[in-house]
Amino acid sequence: xxxxIYLDNAATxxxxxxxxxxxxxxxxxxxxxxxxxxxxxxxxxxxxxNARKSVAKILGAHPAEIFFTSGGTEASNTAITASVxxxxxxxxxxxxxxxHATLHTVEHLxxxxxxxxxxxxxxxxxxxxxxxxxxxxxxxxxxCLVTLMHANNEIGNMMDIHAVGELCKLYGAIFHSDTVxxxxxxxxxxxxxxxxFVTGAGHKFHGPKGVGLLYINENVKIHPYIHGGxxxxxxxAGTENLYGIxxxxxxxxxxxxxxxxxxxxxxxxxxxxxEQLKRYIKGIHFNGDPTGRSLYTVLNVSxxxxxxxxxxxxxxxxxxxxxxxxxACTSGADAGSHxxxxxxxxxxxxxxxxxxxxxxxxxxxxxxxxxxxxxx
Numbered sequence: 001x002x003x004x005i006y007l008d009n010a011a012t013x014x015x016x017x018x019x020x021x022x023x024x025x026x027x028x029x030x031x032x033x034x035x036x037x038x039x040x041x042x043x044x045x046x047x048x049x050n051a052r053k054s055v056a057k058i059l060g061a062h063p064a065e066i067f068f069t070s071g072g073t074e075a076s077n078t079a080i081t082a083s084v085x086x087x088x089x090x091x092x093x094x095x096x097x098x099x100h101a102t103l104h105t106v107e108h109l110x111x112x113x114x115x116x117x118x119x120x121x122x123x124x125x126x127x128x129x130x131x132x133x134x135x136x137x138x139x140x141x142x143x144c145l146v147t148l149m150h151a152n153n154e155i156g157n158m159m160d161i162h163a164v165g166e167l168c169k170l171y172g173a174i175f176h177s178d179t180v181x182x183x184x185x186x187x188x189x190x191x192x193x194x195x196x197f198v199t200g201a202g203h204k205f206h207g208p209k210g211v212g213l214l215y216i217n218e219n220v221k222i223h224p225y226i227h228g229g230x231x232x233x234x235x236x237a238g239t240e241n242l243y244g245i246x247x248x249x250x251x252x253x254x255x256x257x258x259x260x261x262x263x264x265x266x267x268x269x270x271x272x273x274x275e276q277l278k279r280y281i282k283g284i285h286f287n288g289d290p291t292g293r294s295l296y297t298v299l300n301v302s303x304x305x306x307x308x309x310x311x312x313x314x315x316x317x318x319x320x321x322x323x324x325x326x327x328a329c330t331s332g333a334d335a336g337s338h339x340x341x342x343x344x345x346x347x348x349x350x351x352x353x354x355x356x357x358x359x360x361x362x363x364x365x366x367x368x369x370x371x372x373x374x375x376x
């Protein structure tokens with residue numbers, strides 16, 4: 001049995017040992033409830049507020065704008081629902097290739113009759129058609145919520161968050177961006193970014209699962225989504241995920257400190273894999289805009305469909321290679337990818353997403369490409 005080659009880092013990443021070290025005391029002796037008044041509790045409260053300050057500083061936000069959640073899904077649900085119920089948005093503009101945390105939320109609000117729903121057109125390479133977005137905003141009589149992801153989790157395309165934000169400003173729209181694939185992977189300066197809400201998830205950048213953040217711009221006032229306690233400055237009830245929050249902040253610190261070298265290294269792996277695949281496998285196609293505005297962590301490849309390649313993910317798995325057909329969130333019930341369907345609906349191709357981290361090597365990529373040659 002060869003070692004496992006893990007190329008599904010856009011689904012989740014390995015916990016950094018230094019992050020676990022930072023979390024451990026809060027799983028053992030420092031277990032006080034952050035809402036308690038005695039010193040045990042105050043110590044926990046301090047840990048959370050220090051984490052909040054650290055995260056805010058890294059993202060160029062004010063600590064009062066950072067709210068810790070259970071992850072990106074809860075954060076997006078909160079922002080989108082509040083935009084409709086609290087901020088008076090009666091028309092939601094989104095894209096057909098958002099994460100389901102966004103798509104299912106906006107569909108739910110639309111079905112409940114709470115908001116109209118429009119989908120922006122996509123360019124053939126999977127980028128947002130900015131003219132289509134402007135048209136939708138200009139035609140709307142109602143206040144709009146624009147919810148568009150910063151980077152797509154399946155094909156890696158990156159949107160110009162500033163350009164979209166300025167357009168929203170022009171039309172008085174609320175702007176929510178799912179930044180789950182970019183927080184911890186790119187520098188942010190939220191103070192100088194025209195956005196009302198962004199989201200993060202610790203497990204996408206070598207932090208723990210089950211913890212995320214919602215940034216709420218200080219000019220926006222919303223009501224909580226989860227009720228029953230005064231935690232997170234009355235914004236999210238429930239005892240705080242103390243060790244998760246500490247781990248989130250530590251993971252973000254580490255990611256930020258080593259951003260320059262790690263992003264450059266991971267990018268070389270992506271480019272190398274593209275070159276090797278092109279060289280050794282006939283008839284492949286890369287989805288999205290892999291050499292343009294794109295995540296350095298994600299490569300989405302379509303292979304020609306044959307009896308062999310239809311089983312490709314299964315066969316990679318048997319060979320201890322972890323990759324995915326779309327997002328991890330749809331595995332099991334393999335309904336195919338809504339993202340690939342929207343941009344490249346070619347029934348004669350099978351799409352596979354390979355996503356990289358600092359732990360991957362060129363040797364692993366050689367091994368995977370060798371295996372793919374055999375399998376196809």
